[in-house]
Amino acid sequence: MVGMRTASLVAAGLGFASAVLGGCVETAPELGSNGSRLTFEEWKAKQYREASGLYVLDGDVAIRDEARLFEIWSGSQPGQLAVYTQGGQDVKWSATQRKQLTYCISNNFGANKSKVVTALQGAAEGGWEMMADVDFVYVPAQDANCTAANTAVLFDVNPVNANGEYLARAFFPDSPRADRNILIDSTAFDPQLTWPLRNILAHEMGHTLGLRHEHTRPESGATQCFEDNQYRGLTPYDAASVMHYPQCNGTSADLSFTTLDRQGIAALYAPPAPPNPAPMAQFNAPADGATVPATFNVQTQIVDTDLARVELWLDGALAQTLTAAPFNFTVTNHAVGPVAIEVRAIDSAGQSTSQNINVTVEDGAVDPTNPDPTDPGDTDGDGYGDEVTGGCSTGAGSSGGLALLGLGLAVALRRRRR
Ligand SMILES: [Zn+2]
Incomplete structure (x- = not known):
């Protein structure tokens, strides 16, 4: 289906970083809110658009079609955050797919590639896979041909020049293969960034599992961060969630995982499977x-x-x-x-x-x-x-x-x- 979201850690993340780095304070970006009183065309013109034509909303969520954009612009009902929904259905991987979340990491990262490898594996094996019955599977054999056209993996991880518009962006489980990428801007590798790369990518992987931004929930009080109500709550509101931007009234300084993150992803995908002992x-x-x-x-x-x-x-x-x-x-x-x-x-x-x-x-x-x-x-x-x-x-x-x-x-x- 066309027009699904992808997700990225937005300029908001960069704004936060900039504040840390340079002392200049950027406000959180205007995301999908219709509270701006902008017309749809005005609002759309303000959204960051990748060269591919994808709009990147909500900091790190990619949208392809106009109808979906309009839905987001017109959405005004605050809701509960957690898993992305379409037509009342959770947008998530099947029980089979969730155990085979295969990905490659482009060699185009050059000297940064090993950092990406380590960060993604840390976020998977030391994070999501410890909290839910999901398996991200790195397939190094596809790294030399790690493009959006590679169907030997579920998604590709590539560098992008987003000019600091976002640190990284991802996608949701209903994205077509061409949009299923985690794109990482060079700003994400800034050694002075207070968010560890592992945590940035843990946030992006959360989107790939279907998670929305926690700060879109009304409890955040961050009306400027409201996105839309296409989600279903999995846990009580969590201001410290890995999926909550700190600059949207969040309480985490580093995008680390919380107890509620564990509860939420386990509620969506079941707790981790018990260990499978060898025969x-x-x-x-x-x-x-x-x-x-x-x-x-x-x-x-x-x-x-x-x-x-x-x-x-x-x-x-x-x-x-x-x-x-x-x-x-x-x-x-x-x-x-x-x-x-x-x-x-x-x-x-x-x-x-x-x-x-x-x-x-x-x-x-x-x-x-x-x-x-x-x-x-x-x-x-x-x-x-x-x-x-x-x-x-x-x-x-x-x-x-x-x-x-x-x-x-x-x-x-x-x-x-x-
Ligand atoms: Zn995000």
Whole structure:
């Protein structure tokens, strides 16, 4: 759909910074308020417009179409801030999308790129992802082609020359791909800026999650900061919210997160998913150090809630894979000698757990000078009967089925003695 908002930390942010830096005090910018008594055309002419044609309102919110602009200009009902709404519906990501908020960071940031990488990851992993069930996923492989046309990521992060009109701007979840960008002005990197870059980008990421400016709520008393009423309140008013401009009667000096920010985003997207532990894996048989026949069973037990597969590795080579319980493998006619057995359990998140044992496959060649009359057979064709363990055969006779049973018992007995 056309005409959705994008969002940015506005000139308001810069004004604040300027006041800090140069001693000049700028008033907060006129945002989407219709209290200015300007005609729509007059008001529109005052809005900052990017070269792309996007209007950037409310400091860091981008709007593309005229109809939406008019809605904003004409809106006069103070409301509750929080999540952006359209037609009474929350504008937010689906349960699937919110776990795959992929982005690239343009190489065009040059020397500033590492700062952007660190700030975004800090705001995501140390912020939004700790407060709600959302996942921002940085995809460095797309950095060399990190444009608004790149559909391999959900959004791109690029430098912009906004001439200080804003520090950064973002978008809302209903923006088309072309508008889904976080744009960062060079002023955001000013070392004297009192707002950490991480916090500026945390604010922008809040917009990408659907959050509106907290200062548009009537409780702020900042009528000059009122935007429109296209939102639904998620929490009580929070003057210190990361989404509240300090210069709009806010109480935060640095755009940091608050307890209500946590409550609000958790209310919108659910609290963070509980930790997903790696699979638990254990060997039931054979025992570590056991001697086994050429054909033997590897019995494992795996406990996990999102198990993808269980792999059996023999001497460092993948031998078998199972995707459903029971996770018991049969190794057939293995060569004589020591063998390293590893079982790897891998879950849907790619987390794996390995357990290792070492056994020895015994030829079982019977000493021809002292043949064992109960030897179960000659499966390896060496001319000698197979032998389970030294002198521990259980006399299963010549029946194949019974012989196998006998082997199993022998192994069990050995284990019990250990
Ligand atoms: Zn903003």
